[in-house]
Amino acid sequence: MDTQHRRVVVERLIDAAPEPIFDILADPRRHHEIDGSGAVGRPDATAPERLHLGAKFTTRMRFIPTDLAPSTFLQISIAAVHLGKLTNTVLEFEEPHRIAWCNFGRHVWRYELHPDPVAPTRTLVRETFDYSTNLLPELIELVGFPDRNRESMQASLARIAALVTGAAAEA
Template sequence: MAKPKHRSVSVERVIAAPAERIFAVLIDPSRHCEIDGSGTLARLTTSNAPLTLGSTFSMRIKVGVSYTVKNRVLEFEENRLITWAHWQGQRWSYQLEPQPDGDTLVRETFDWSTAKLPRSVELIGAHRKNVPNMEKTLERLAALVESPADDD
C-alpha cells in the first residue's frame, strides 16, 4: 500500500449560525457527546469548564471496550479555531470562517501527521472512517445551533 501524500482529512459545511454560537458549543466539552457523529463518545469524565489554550479534558470512549482518553487543546483562536490532541498525537481541529450573510463555514479536520504511529492509523483505516463520522458531526452541530429557539 502506498504511503499517503497527506496525513489529514477534512470535511466542511456552511452552518446558518454565527461563529460565536458554534464556537460556544465546541469549547464546551460536555456538548461533545451531543455532536459526536462517530457514536464513540460516551461521556465527559472531567470538568465541563470552557476550553482554552492548554486546557485538558477527558472523554470516555466506547469502541468495543471502554477507555478514557485525555486531550489537550493545542491551538485556540476565539470564535475561529480550536485544535486538540490526545497522547497518541492525532489532532482534531475546527476552523470557523464567518460568511458575509451571517452563516459560518465550519471545517473539521482529522490530522494524523503528528501521530506517534501514523501508519497504525492507516492500517486500521481510521482516516477513511473519520470522514463520514465528521460529516455526521457537522450535521449534528448544525441541527443544534440552527434551531429556531436559538434565533436572536
C-alpha cells in the first residue's frame, strides 16, 4: 500500500487486447460482473450503455453484511444512507487506455490498460483505489479498506480476465 499517497494498486497481465477489456469497464451494466468485493449490484435504469467523460451512473449496493469486518459495516452504513444506491461520475476517459470514476466520498477507482509491447494481444491492467482525495482518508484506513480493497481488486482483475478470455475466474 502506498500510504504516503493513499493509493492501492494491483496489476494483472491479461491475454486480451485493451479494447475488449475497456469495453467491459466502459459498460456500467457489467460492473456487478467484475466487482470482486460483492458490494456492487446492477445499475439502475438511468445508467448509460457506455460511459464517457462526465457520465453519471448509479449502481445498487449490498445491504447485507458478509462478515464482521469494520469496513463491511461502514459500507453497509453508506448503502443505508444512500438508500442502497451509489452514484458515480466518470473523471477520466481515454479509450481504450484509461477510465476512472468517483462517488460522493471523492475516492477514485481507476483502470489503466497498457498493451504488452512484445505481444499486443496481451494487456497489463492496473487498477487503482486512490483515496488521497477522499473526504475522510483516515477513516478509510481505520476500518481497513486499503487491505480489503487490495484483495477485492485482485478478484476483480481475475473476473475481467475470465470474461475476456472465456476462462473460469480464479477463486
